[in-house]
Amino acid sequence: MTEPQSTPTPQALLGATEIRRLAEEIGVRPTKTLGQNFVIDGNTIRRIVAAARVDPQETVLEVGPGLGSLTLGLLDAAAHVVAVEIDPVLAAKLPSTIADFRPEKAANLDVVLADAMRVTELPRVPTALVANLPYNVAVPVVLHLLERFPSLQHGLVMVQDEVADRMAAGPGSKTYGVPSVKAAWYSQMRKAGVIGMNVFWPAPKISSGLVGFTRHEPPVTRASREEVFAVIDAAFAQRRKTLRAALAGWAGSPAEAERCLREAGVDPSARGEVIDVAAFARIAEAKIPLTA
Structure with a gap:
């Protein structure tokens, strides 16, 4: 008699206890200035990674990895992750966190200490962008990265919910505006879900929205x-x-x-x-x- 096959146990992800412990180890307190809200719920990470439709052969660009919540989930799904982090303390800690929780994936991570608004070169060519973006710079970061890295063919970003609505809005919508039109220059944007406040530390005062995108060619025009x-x-x-x-x-x-x-x-x-x-x-x- 054939034994029934068991469902593989999902890889452990960072929860509230681990996030707070890691933050305490390096003396980090989330700051409003950098828009830091760390995800503390593993199921939310799995939901984001699944919605991003990451291929196992892909190199994913992550912006603002923080303490590594999403980074671990992305390393489980992708071939490689390039993480761009502006905070030097967080950037220095991330490789050791990955080595502790995913030792077999440690070589699959590159950490770039840089401002995502100014980054122009990466150690690998990314094909997907998946990120939990600071609310105050989400739109300019996405537009900069789509312009600077044409290899980015698709992705999913988590932003303030009302910003997500603006990015994905079409003509005639009340939320249609500059972010909607400029994003449409590069890609087809779609609202991919809403994330509640209680899955973050510290909890923001507004829900977050998921925006997925698929790159397309810009309109044919003589104008730049x-x-x-x-x-x-x-x-x-x-x-x-x-x-x-x-x-x-x-x-x-x-x-x-x-x-x-x-x-x-x-x-x-x-x-x-x-x-x-x-x-x-x-x-x-x-x-x-x-x-x-």
């Missing part, structure tokens, strides 16, 4: 990314104004703004929150003189 983003910024600087009025400064005059809008096939009386990134690209292109 910078030129398109300048139109986006101008359009949303004064949300109540029509595009003709909002883009007057960018274009040089209301009349020139109207010309660009009509050439792009956009109603000058419309507002920025109703048009997509491709329309913004056409508006930017309309301002560029045709070469002879």
Whole structure:
């Protein structure tokens, strides 16, 4: 008679006790300045890793690994993790934590001491981004990394829930704005879930949202990314104004703004929150003189 196969026991992850012990060992107290909220629930980590759809052959870029909660889960799922950490104390501690909890995976981790907003080189080429991002810099970090590392093909980030809504919003939504349009330049964003407050230490005052993304090609246009983003910024600087009025400064005059809008096939009386990134690209292109 064949013995029934048992379900493999999941690898242990860091809980509240381990997180507080590790923090005490290195004298770390989470700071609001760095937006540090450490995940203390293993099931939440497993949920994030599963939602990220990480392939076993991938190199994952993690931003703000902190004490290593998510890092352990990612090392269980991926071939390699490159962790970018701005706090030198946390960066120094992370390799020993991995060596203690996953000795067989210790060689699969690279720790980079850097500000994710300024990092331009990594020791390995990442194909996925998975991170619990500080609320105050989440959007600029994601946009910087998508621009700087075109190898990033997909990912999942945990951000403040209302920020998640903005990043994933489509035209016409109340939450559609600059983060929505700029993120859409690089990828298809989707809301992938909500995480409660009690799985963090310290507990934040608002729920977190998961945003998944899949990279796609930007709109085909003669305008550069910078030129398109300048139109986006101008359009949303004064949300109540029509595009003709909002883009007057960018274009040089209301009349020139109207010309660009009509050439792009956009109603000058419309507002920025109703048009997509491709329309913004056409508006930017309309301002560029045709070469002879």
